[in-house]
Amino acid sequence: MSFQPRSEGLLMSRLHQRTSASFLSPVILLTLLLSSLASGQTNFEHPGYEVDPQRQTTGIGKFYMGREISFVMGHQAAAWLNRPDRIEQEQPDQVVENMNLQADHVVADIGAGSGYFSFRIAAKVPDGRVLAVDIQQEMLDLIDQQQAQRGVSNIEGVLGEIDDPKLPAESIDAAIMVDAYHEFSHPFEMMAGITQALRPGGRVFLLEYRGEDPDVPIRPLHKMTEEQVVKELSIFGLEWTDTLDFLPWQHMMIFTKPE
Numbered sequence: 001m002s003f004q005p006r007s008e009g010l011l012m013s014r015l016h017q018r019t020s021a022s023f024l025s026p027v028i029l030l031t032l033l034l035s036s037l038a039s040g041q042t043n044f045e046h047p048g049y050e051v052d053p054q055r056q057t058t059g060i061g062k063f064y065m066g067r068e069i070s071f072v073m074g075h076q077a078a079a080w081l082n083r084p085d086r087i088e089q090e091q092p093d094q095v096v097e098n099m100n101l102q103a104d105h106v107v108a109d110i111g112a113g114s115g116y117f118s119f120r121i122a123a124k125v126p127d128g129r130v131l132a133v134d135i136q137q138e139m140l141d142l143i144d145q146q147q148a149q150r151g152v153s154n155i156e157g158v159l160g161e162i163d164d165p166k167l168p169a170e171s172i173d174a175a176i177m178v179d180a181y182h183e184f185s186h187p188f189e190m191m192a193g194i195t196q197a198l199r200p201g202g203r204v205f206l207l208e209y210r211g212e213d214p215d216v217p218i219r220p221l222h223k224m225t226e227e228q229v230v231k232e233l234s235i236f237g238l239e240w241t242d243t244l245d246f247l248p249w250q251h252m253m254i255f256t257k258p259e
């Protein structure tokens with residue numbers, strides 16, 4: 001299922017950065033530079049966003065590295081995240097098993113929603129904790145309610161911002177994003193924050209519906225190709241370590257922050 005070796009992916013990413021940057025107006029470039037300086041994210045080169053109503057399809061009309069960003073799923077649809085057939089479709093227990101976590105790990109579940117993965121991860125890190133990050137307080141409230149009902153105490157809700165996961169530097173062993181990254185309105189700032197929050201050797205698990213596969217019955221902007229994910233994450237110096245393809249509809253991609 002891999003499309004090319006990792007090193008070529010990195011090269012492609014660098015080329016793409018240069019190409020997309022050359023189309024940006026000085027005003028947009030200046031805005032990006034200022035926002036980058038303001039957020040202290042000077043280590044990573046911002047590839048730029050484009051807002052183009054002409055190209056808008058079913059997303060927000062904002063493009064990142066050639067991809068249109070999706071709308072955020074509202075908390076009103078939280079019950080859909082817990083639908084019974086999701087067990088078969090997304091095999092959450094096998095996903096968490098494949099994270100190979102240690103009992104004391106600190107894991108950030110970014111875009112945690114109703115905690116569908118947070119609770120499964122919490123059971124694997126009894127001496128550690130899960131930081132359930134979401135931008136919707138209503139989602140964090142759902143997680144809190146369930147914690148009380150289930151007697152779980154190692155999940156901490158973190159109210160993030162659209163451009164900041166609100167995680168301290170080098171504080172997490174792993175970050176997981178399931179069906180969430182494609183709807184981040186500021187993917188560059190989010191990934192910069194996540195990369196900084198990872199300890200050296202820490203891992204990112206990114207799960208998205210397979211964009212290459214027309215048989216996956218999900219709307220296009222809610223899918224991502226492996227190639228696109230590698231392109232977007234490589235700019236942070238993360239190493240694409242593996243892609244596990246045991247899931248019926250999704251890629252489980254693993255990236256590692258160098259030691």
Ligand SMILES: C[S@@+](CC[C@H](N)C(=O)[O-])C[C@H]1O[C@@H](n2cnc3c(N)ncnc32)[C@H](O)[C@@H]1O
Pocket residue numbers: 072073081110111112113114115116117133134135136139160161162163164165177178179180183184185186190
């Ligand atoms: C489709 S839901 C998936 C929830 C969960 N990961 C799951 O698999 O059940 C996506 C979640 O990402 C959250 N989200 C969107 N943008 C975000 C951001 N910038 N930071 C954190 N969470 C975000 C949304 O609020 C929503 O709860």
